[in-house]
Structures are given as C-alpha cells and as structure tokens.
Amino acid sequence: MSSNPSPAAERLSNAVPSSPPRTDVLVVGAGPAGLMCAREAAGRGLRVLVLEQSDRPGRKLLVSGGGKANFTNRRVLPLHYRCGDPAFCGPALKAFSPAVMERLVAAWGLPVEERGHGQLFLTVPARNLLHCLMEDVRTR
C-alpha cells in the first residue's frame, strides 16, 4: 500500500494549519459589546478572535439612534440601570464612564451633538462609528 496521502487528505492538510494561530480571547458576536470587548482585550496585548454569525458586523449599531448612533448619555447614573447586583453598576460606570466614551469618539474624529436629556448622537451616519471601532480592534 502506498504511503502517499490521498488527494482528499492532502487538501485537508493544506486547509487546516498544523499549528493554528494562538488565540487568548474568543469573542462571540461582533456587535458593539463584542467589539468593545475585543478592543479592550487587544489593547492589553491579547490575541483576539471575533466570531460573527451574520455576514456583517454591527448591524444593530448601524440602525441605532435613527442611524446616527445615540452612543452615550452625559447624565447617566447607576440608578438608571436595572441590575440583579445593585453593587455592580456604580463601579462599572466609574470604570467606563460616558466621558470616556465621549473622548474615544472624539479621538476617532467623529462629530457629535447633544440632544435632549444629555443624549449624545453622531452627526454623521453610524457606519462611521462602526468603521472606527473595527479599525481600532484590527490595529491595537
């Protein structure tokens, strides 16, 4: 019997790398939460793989805020959240405050406007925010 691999086995061995790239963090879902998580992990030097089931990432982000992404609210407080653990929201908001998000969007050069009740929207389409977020994830 020949020891040569069959054409099918050869195709398979070409398709599957013998040692796949190392991944430290697997993120399921390329919505704003998953992309921010990936950005954060990549910024800490971790190798991140984002899995998305649909053909396009961030679909809901694209339609948020009537297409202008109401991306944060300057007046948001822990008491505005309903949470099983009342001790969670305060520190979480302190660690990533609306001001931090506002600075991030400003650093990406995206124009914003404040509407009623402290709501911040882009003045350009939400796809710009998605593009910046995706680029940030790729390049960190």
Ligand SMILES: Cc1cc2nc3c(=O)[nH]c(=O)nc-3n(C[C@H](O)[C@H](O)[C@H](O)COP(=O)(O)OP(=O)(O)OC[C@H]3O[C@@H](n4cnc5c(N)ncnc54)[C@H](O)[C@@H]3O)c2cc1C
């Ligand atoms: C019309 C509309 C307007 C909105 N306006 C606003 C607004 O102005 N401001 C605001 O803050 N929020 C708004 N929202 C809500 C906002 O879009 C959501 O809060 C936000 O998208 C949630 O982000 P997420 O990453 O948690 O989830 P999603 O955006 O739902 O992302 C989850 C991702 O995970 C993927 N996924 C799910 N399961 C799997 C799986 N098993 N394997 C692989 N991938 C998977 C999905 O395909 C999706 O891409 C709006 C929503 C809608 C629909």
